[in-house]
Amino acid sequence: MRRAYRPAEHRLGGGVAAGVAEHLGVPVLWVRVGFVVATWFNGAGVLAYLLLWRFLPLRGPDLSPGLEAATRRGLRVPGRPGGVEVVQTLAVLAVGVGVLLLVQGGARPGGSMLLPLLVVVGGIAVVWRQLDDAAWQSWFTRTSGGGFVLRVAAGLGLVAFGVLYLLTQERGLSAVRDLGLALLVAVVGLLLLLGPWVVSLVTDLGSERRERIRSQERADVAAHLHDSVLQTLALLQKNASDPAAVATLARRQERELRSWLYGEEELPGDSWAAALRDVRADVEETHRIAVELVVVGDTPLDADLVAVVRAAREAVVNAAKHAGVDRVDVYAEVGQGVVEVFVRDRGTGFDPDAIADDRMGVRGSIVGRVENHGGTARVRSGPDGTEVALTMPLSQPAASPEEPR
Amino acid sequence: MNxxxxxxxxxxxMFRTGVRAELQKDPGVVVVGEAEDVDTAVPAVLATRPDVVLLDVHMPGGGGAEVIRRVLPQAPEVRFLALSVSDAAEDVIGVIRAGARGYVTKTISGAELVDALHRVASGDAVFSPRLAGFVLDAFAGTIEVAQVDEDLDRLTEREREVMRLIARGYAYKEVAKELFISVKTVETHVSSVLRKLQLSSRHELTKWASDRRLI
Structure with missing residues (x-):
C-alpha cells in the first residue's frame, strides 16, 4: 500500500492539501476546494485538515546526496509554491469564508461558533507551522527576540479574541456553563500554544539518535570517496605521462561521481535508458573516447530494443576506432510507438557503399541487425563526419512520459 | 567591435581563475570582475553592468537562480549564461526559468564557451545537447486541446526538429544546413523555445522538473 506524506516543500500551510493531492493524483486546487467546501458542513474540513496535519508524516524532498547537500548549504533554492498558487488559495479561502458567513448569519444564531473557532485555529496554525519546518525550528525554540514576541502575541491575541467572541456570543445559557466553556477553550489554547516547546523537549531526546545516524552517513561518504575518488587520483598520478589514460580515468570518475551525486543511478538492467548508459560507460572505458549521451524517455527493454542497443554500440565503437575524434554524440528518443537512436561524430567520413562485402562492421552488425528486427538503419557519411540513424517500431506502447518512474 | x-x-x-585564463586568450572578451556568492554577485553585477554574467548554478546564498531573480528587476539588460557541474534536470530548468538565456556544463571547451558568451550577449539562446534533451522530455507527451495557453505549452513541429538536431550534437550552423533554413531562423526557433521554457505554465513542466531526477 502506498503511504501518504506531507511534502516538506511546495506547501503553503501544513502541506496537507499538497500531500493528499499527490497521493490521489489530482490537482492540489481541487483538494483545497474540497477542504473549504467540507468546512461549510459543521467545520468538517477544518477538522479533517487538522487531523491529517497531525497524522500524515512529513517527508523531506527525496534528493540525491549532491543536491541535498547543495540545498542544505543554501547553494540552490528549494522548490516553493508560485505566487499564482498563493493567490489562488487565498481566493478559495475567501470565497469559503464568505459562504460560511452567509450560512451562519442566516440560519442559527446559536451555531456561530465556527467563525471564532476558525480564528483560533488560525492563531494556533501560525505557531505550529514553525515547529513543523525543520529549518525554522531552531529559530522557533529561541525564547527571545522581536519575531518571537510578535508571533506569540499574535497567537495569544487570536486565542483571546476567539474566547471573547465565544463568550459574548453565548446567550441564554447559564453562567456556569459560560465559565466552564471559557476555561476549557483557554486551557486548550494554552496547551496548543505551549505544545511546540513540549514537543521540542521530547525531540531533544531524538537528537542523540540523529547524531549517530549522521556520523554513520559521514562514514559512508568517506568510504565512498575512498573507493572511488581517492583510487582514481592515485591512478592518475601513476599514469601522469599518458594523457589518454588520464583523460579516460578522469572521465570514468566524473561519470561515477556525477551519477552518485546527481542521481543518474543505474536502474535494473531491463530499462532502455540504462542499457544505453551501460554502453556509454563500456565504450568510454575500452576505447578512450568521450560519449555524450542524451536520452529522452524510457521504455522496458525487449529483444528488438536489445538489437538496437547493440547496433548503437557498434556504431559508437566504429566512430571511436575509425573517425579519429575524441567525442561522439549519441541521442536516443522514445517517441510515439518508435524509438530512434542517432550516433554522430565529426571525424573523417567514409563511403558506405565502398565497404567490401566481407566487412561485417556496418553492414552486418548495424544495418543487418536492426533490419532483422523490423527496424531501419541509415548511415550517412561525408566530410562533416558520420551519422548513423537507427529506428525501431515499438511492439507495445511506451510508458507515457507523464507516468511516474 | 567592442x-x-x-x-x-x-x-x-580555482574554477574562476581557470575560466578567466581561458577567456582572456580571446581578445574579444574582457573579464570585468568576479564574485563568489549571491550576496557579492548582485552588487558586482549592478556595479560593473557586464554584457553577460557567467553564472554557477550552485552557490552560497540561494544559487544562481537567486542572483538572476535579484538582478533582473534592476538591470533587465544584463544577460545570464548558466554554467554548472550539476546535470540535474531541476537545476537546469530552474535556472532557465529564473531567466538565464542558456546553460552549458563546466566541461565545455574554451572556444565553445567564448562562442556561447557572444551568442547570449547578442540576445540568442544557448542550448547544449543535454538541455535540448531536457526540453524534449519536458514537452513530450500529449496534452489536452482545451488546455489554457497552449501556444506556450507545446513546441511547434519545427522547434521540435531543431531541438532534436541540437540534442544529436549539431551546431546551429549544421542545424541550418540540415533543415535548409538560415542560421538566423535557427536562432529564432531556439529563442522561441527558451521563451516557452521560461513562461509556460504547463502543469507537466513543473511536475516533470520535480519528478525526474534521473535522465
Missing part, C-alpha cells in the same frame, strides 16, 4: 564584458560568478576560486 570587447564583450563578462562577469564570472562561481564559488570555487
Amino acid at each position: 570587447p564583450l564584458h563578462v562577469l564570472v560568478v562561481d564559488d570555487h576560486a
